[in-house]
Amino acid sequence: MSDTHAATAASPGHYExxxxxxxxxxxxxxxxxxxAALIFRLADELEDDWKQLLEEIDENDNxxxxxxxxxxxxxxxxxPKED
Known part of the structure; x- marks a missing residue:
């Protein structure tokens, strides 16, 4: 694997x-x-990525x-309280 490919694979993308x-x-x-937490989408963050992240957060129980x-x-x- 080339050094360029390794560096690309290691750097996180916009979503990450x-x-x-x-x-x-x-x-x-x-x-x-x-x-509780208040979050905002930053100007350089893609709206589709933002929507995906919110959907993934919303899938969690509670x-x-x-x-x-x-x-x-x-x-x-x-x-939730432990049983």
């Missing part, structure tokens, strides 16, 4: 960078404490998405 950014917001201490007038998406979640 966006997903990591949103994951950091969701995993922040303040978001975890509130069980997660609610609320679209805001300012373009942001509020994510709320609950943590």
């Amino acid at each position: 960078r966006m997903a990591v950014r949103v994951q950091k917001i969701i995993n922040s201490q303040s978001a975890q404490k509130a069980r 997660v609610t998405l609320a679209w805001r007038d300012d373009g942001g998406v509020q994510i709320f979640w609950t943590v």
Whole structure:
């Protein structure tokens, strides 16, 4: 495998960078404490990627998405009690 191909395979794409950014917001201490996070699509992020990410987040049990007038998406979640 060439060095160029290896570097390309190792660098994250647009979707992956966006997903990591949103994951950091969701995993922040303040978001975890509130069980809520507010996210926005950045200008350089593709709308299709954004929609895909929101669909994947919404598929999770105990997660609610609320679209805001300012373009942001509020994510709320609950943590189920252990039996």
